[in-house]
Amino acid sequence: MMPFEIRSLSVDLGARRALESIDLSLEPGRLTALIGPNGAGKTTLLRAMAGLVRPSAGDVVLDGTPTALMRASARARAIAYLPQGGGVAWPLPVEGVVALGRLPHGEEPDRLPAEGRTAVEAALRSVGLQGFETRPATSLSGGERARMLLARALATQAPVLLADEPVAALDPRHQLIVLEVLKARARAGTTVVAILHDLNLAARFADHIVLLDQGKIETSGSPEEALTKARLAASFGIQARVSRGEDGLLVVAQSPLPSA
Numbered sequence: 001m002m003p004f005e006i007r008s009l010s011v012d013l014g015a016r017r018a019l020e021s022i023d024l025s026l027e028p029g030r031l032t033a034l035i036g037p038n039g040a041g042k043t044t045l046l047r048a049m050a051g052l053v054r055p056s057a058g059d060v061v062l063d064g065t066p067t068a069l070m071r072a073s074a075r076a077r078a079i080a081y082l083p084q085g086g087g088v089a090w091p092l093p094v095e096g097v098v099a100l101g102r103l104p105h106g107e108e109p110d111r112l113p114a115e116g117r118t119a120v121e122a123a124l125r126s127v128g129l130q131g132f133e134t135r136p137a138t139s140l141s142g143g144e145r146a147r148m149l150l151a152r153a154l155a156t157q158a159p160v161l162l163a164d165e166p167v168a169a170l171d172p173r174h175q176l177i178v179l180e181v182l183k184a185r186a187r188a189g190t191t192v193v194a195i196l197h198d199l200n201l202a203a204r205f206a207d208h209i210v211l212l213d214q215g216k217i218e219t220s221g222s223p224e225e226a227l228t229k230a231r232l233a234a235s236f237g238i239q240a241r242v243s244r245g246e247d248g249l250l251v252v253a254q255s256p257l258p259s260a
């Protein structure tokens with residue numbers, strides 16, 4: 001189990017400070033939901049965690065080692081990243097795309113060893129894509145493609161899994177399936193961070209919620225701590241009702257507040 005920490009991380013994108021002094025300690029075994037309004041810096045933070053954005057200050061530290069000092073291949077084995085709205089340009093078979101998740105292990109997609117094949121099969125099964133193995137990836141629907149790309153990230157079997165809006169394109173059943181997969185991964189010891197826009201799904205599945213607003217962490221805590229009426233008004237600009245019922249915390253966005 002590898003502790004994953006973000007220490008005093010700031011990121012500048014052009015002239016804009018996208019992230020300001022982010023400190024986070026992400027424990028293995030937990031599913032963290034990263035939430036926040038559009039433009040808050042969620043994708044930038046996830047990309048910085050994956051080593052895809054160079055910080056202006058601070059470090060991303062995995063198991064005591066700054067990831068900037070790790071070889072790219074070691075980092076790719078340790079941190080799997082599912083980008084937002086990823087596409088596929090080539091008509092590779094679905095299993096070939098998922099097998100790309102084994103490249104960080106030095107396993108070539110068309111010559112996977114038994115361990116790699118098992119990982120690819122398990123990943124496809126977990127997102128409900130068994131039977132799709134030989135279909136050209138370009139023939140899948142948007143939601144099927146999103147699940148295939150998640151399967152690719154799962155197939156790496158990295159100790160850290162970062163997913164940018166993994167359920168955005170999915171129907172309700174597949175949203176639940178994917179969040180259950182991410183939760184099960186977390187329970188098996190992986191550090192899972194997922195950007196979610198659906199606050200009710202975040203409340204229901206996340207062990208830990210990080211609310212980002214204008215490049216800063218506003219709240220980092222339990223769903224009850226993060227999803228308060230006052231916080232939703234201040235960060236999302238919405239009047240919301242927050243109640244606790246038999247399904248847990250329920251957030252109803254009632255109306256947009258006038259912008260400040």
Ligand SMILES: Nc1ncnc2c1ncn2[C@@H]1O[C@H](COP(=O)(O)OP(=O)(O)OP(=O)(O)O)[C@@H](O)[C@H]1O
Pocket residue numbers: 013014015016018036037038039040041042043044045
């Ligand atoms: N290359 C860039 N140059 C300048 N500003 C950028 C660049 N890339 C992103 N930004 C800005 O940085 C801010 C953070 O962007 P980011 O994509 O991290 O937000 P987000 O919270 O993921 O938003 P969303 O919910 O809309 O996906 C935004 O205001 C965005 O316009």
